[in-house]
Amino acid sequence: LNVGYEMKTEIYEKSIDLASQKMLQKAEEEGIETAWDRYEKQLPQCSFGQLGVCCRNCNMGPCRIDPFGEGAQKGICGATADIIVARNFLRMIAAGAAAHSDHARDAVLTFKKMSEGEAGSYRIKDEAKLLSLASEYGIPSEGKSLEEVAGKLADTLLQEFGKQDGHLQCTRRVPESRLKLWAELGIEPRGIDREIVECMHRTHIGVDNDAVHILLQGLRTGLSDGWGGSMIATDVQDVLFGTPQPRRSTVNLGVLSSDKVNVIVHGHEPILSEMIVEAAEDPELLKLAEEKGASGINVAGICCTGNETLMRHGTPIAGTFLQQELAVITGAVEAMVVDVQCVMPSLGELTGCYHTKFISTSPKADFPNTVRMEFHENRAYETAKEIVKIAVENFPNRVPEKVTIPEEKQECMVGFSAEAILSALGGSPDPLIEAIKGGAVRGIGAVVGCNNVKIKHNYGHVNLVKELIKNNVLVVTTGCNAIACAEAGLLLPEASEMAGDGLKAVCKALGIPPVLHMGSCVDISRILVLASAIANRLGVDISDLPAAGAAPEWMSEKAVSIGAYVVSSGVFTVLGTIPAVLGSQAVTSLLTGGLNGVVGASFAVEPDPLKAADLMLEHIDEKRKALGLN
Template sequence: MAFSDKILQKSIDPTVHQMLDRAEQAGIETVWDRYEKMLPECGFGELGVCCRNCNMGPCRISPFEDEGPQKGICGATADIIVARNLIRMIAGGAAAHSDHGRDLAHTLLLTAEGKSGGYEIKDEAKLAALAKEYGITADGRTKEEIALDLAKAVYAEFGKQEGPLQFTRRAPQKRVDQWQKMGIDPRGIDREIVEIMHRTHIGVDNDPVNLILQGLKASIADGWGGSMVATEISDVLFGTPEPVRSEANLGVLKADHVNIVAHGHEPVLSEMILAACSDPALVAKAKGLGAKGINLVGMCCTGNELNMRHGIPLAGNFMQQELAVITGAVDAMIVDVQCIMPALGDLCECFHTQFISTSYKAKFPGAVHMQFNEENALSIAKEIVGSAVDNYANRVPEKVFIPEEKSDCMVGFSAEAIIKALGGTLDPLLDAIKSGAIKGIAGVVGCNNPKIKHDLGHVGLVKELIKNNVLVVTTGCNAIATAKVGLMLPEAADQAGDGLKGVCQSLGIPPVLHMGSCVDISRILNVCAAAANALGVDISDLPVAGAAPEWMSEKAVSIGAYVVSSGIFTVLGTVPPVLGGPLVTEVLTQGANDVVGAAFAVETDPVKGAGLMIAHMDAKRKALGI
């Protein structure tokens, strides 16, 4: 099939071309069309100089020094406005991740009390390790008793008035000392987020640097707090991921099965949907309607959670959520929270797809709401899946077109799994780094964004890194992008430089390791902390770097902030709305080095972005004398 240039330039993924062509023929709009209609995007917003924090405004600062307003009505300068807006983005992102973490803590609490409907404690070893970390005695107690104490302790981290957060103490001592010196060692997670909202209210904090420090503090409470809680408790409840084979891209949908897409973020829901999909009565019902079975696939981070733990196929990343519906083969799109486009409602009306929302926190126009709760989790999940199965009868075969493309992948590289693959310690990895076989480790993460050719940022940057012997660890929509192009197969070692190729071949692992969903960036922090501790250095001394080539969400802003606060140089592939504040821009790209030993760079070209990361690793290697 030949596609127009207009379509080809939107993505590197052939399934996207096919679905956009179909959308165009059917006169259906997608995120790309809405993006084009939005152009030119608001220049004040792009620069971050628009303020709506009080009703004397809205105010916007002129980008020209000798023309137009240079201060808001209250007197706020461009830098003050930019800093306030930026840390409000961090508050939004940290709140989203941490509320996800809180939901897991809640599920653990109910499970320990015997009140949850269908969950159990799957990873007792992790439960014991976490209990020890929190000083909870395990001797002679049942797993439920231990879990109850742990759940209460973890729950308390959110509302704690004074610090520290327990998991922050996994960071090297030097890092913690530096956080304390700068006043950014966080207290309770909720408290830091609330303090951002307070400080950015009109007439409170009007020092751009002071504002940014609070942003960093809240972001640390996300990365080493809320997100880490989400990851660790998910592992306790659902099992710590281990390497497993799976598949990725829209080709995982099946014409002869009931197709259910689980989209959103929290495994609390998706784990039960998975359990319901193998319920014999529901499978029989699907067969009774002429389907061969029930095919559950994942989208975005809920997809990553299912994929890492159970090898459930990944249907696609953020920009593919509408395209899945456009195949005409999705009987239900089941969502919970985060990254779910409200556009899905209208779109599903053009097809038979049932759009099912499940969280009271996230309702959508055009969705059927089926409220999920942990107490009756399995029975509600069965109802939801039952509804999807019923809807198979409404599928219109002439409207079905499923692209063939999908790739195999090997996923499930939790920190524990990586250490296991290395033979029980990090030493072989550290030795490979010391010998130069591996130049360094890059964490490449984050969303899709129509500002960048879909997946080009992700795949272009990752390919350049592995070619230069950089081991890549990934989460979120980058993980899905790299899985789709086969970079998560051991055979992809052929695309790596000789050093990395040798290491991957001897261990039988891919050069790009899937570490999970976006909250699982906490797994990357843990690996970095363990490596730094093993070498007796700080994280900022390691030859490591981060990148978010196609980021768009507020969560990504919080992630970037905590990764930099952890001492890791980070490259952003889309421009953050800060350039209107020269001081803020300087602090983020330079000054942060003096505060946390790392800073941001912005580079929209993926190959050049990789180049910046490689240069950074070379400099760190030199400083370490390796």
């Protein structure tokens, strides 16, 4: 590779992405610490933690179980490794479900304020989706204004969080047979908040002390996320900001501009970033930018806030989770604007080494060394303008000697909501089903999730997805996997050249990439809706479909909740990093095998992406065979 200067070998071990490698080298030269350096300083990581056998749930502890059977086999209260591992796992699910669902709550509250005329510049962008949701929730719309319908819908959605009994309305989108199974198992979620609170109650000392019983609550809580919080977040955001449609954009650190003011939006909630995208086009601010010597204002995203604005506006993306520090290290970012989730607290110290303003906006999330610009809906656009103004005024402070923007950027095609996919297929899933039946498309792979320093950045994502499309598996993607695939050029119709002959022909006929970007982490709900539509059309359960999931580089608690609801929905899922459960034989074997007999799907763990692809292909082929397809 000719990158213009000599690169240290070890940097190649950290990321497969050239732009990231260049910034890692710059960091080293400038004496800047990154997540990879901090990971090295953590090594060796605590084995008790890795195995999940450490408990701090009461102050008699911390207690830990000796995995070799020589030391303590019980905590002070008598909890065994099985109990401790299951409880820790359940708490991870609860935290992940809480993160997605609290995001959803904020979206619904904005939606409600909008309906009351108290949310400044927010408007209804997708009327058809509003009316279709209203009918789904039994809200009459005839003779009512859109705002009235929205208000009633918002109230009904808010009740989904606080429900004590009954069911979540979105679960009615799932095939009948699955719903029946959940009811029989007692894992149908009741209310979103209720399930999360119950996890915290059950894991308190002296409450739920049976590993299987604990894990079943984990599945129920996961379902309250996937078919509750996450799905509500997706639906409401579509109504407020528009349902994504296919469009083109660019990704990677090279999207940062050398002559424009660079504003990065990072986190997960699109409520403020929608306004920032608009404010960046405000003539007053553009004029100010010119006065400050810039040729314009460039908004770029990181993580899922980035995915949200990418999907709806084609706003470029600067990078994945592990590229957030690297973006600052370019020296070209005037403002790093963050909301919630996946934002490294290290950004506080790091931005202090450059001219970057680190702006935190959520009333829930502050970080060291930020400029606090708390965001409230009633003056969202004004706050967005103030934030962009800070960035513009910071442009003259850019230090030219410290600026290196890697040239790497890659075009991509994004915006494949379930609605957009169905419309690309001519209005029904039938053409895709026919392609699956005929064997041109062997199956569907849902590949999602984060980066994790334990795996070479983007190596797991890109290699797994390449292997799947090579074997005629159509891939749907969200989150950081989607960004990684975009950076590798896989989100382009031309990438069908890397696909097997059958998939290539289908992509060419439809003009779509072999890897479809369906959105942010909460938008995995779009994948569930698509899977349900296909299963319903075929008259089978989701677990019967030739489909498999993977999270090759996952790290967040949200990913654990996602895993719980995807598997409970009937999709076999391969994890690329090992969850902290190996300290319990019972929990490990239930998650990786026993669940098959319960929900018709289970987890596998396989860090090697090619072997992970093999596991998915094997599963897809088994399902094809069971459906009588060759």
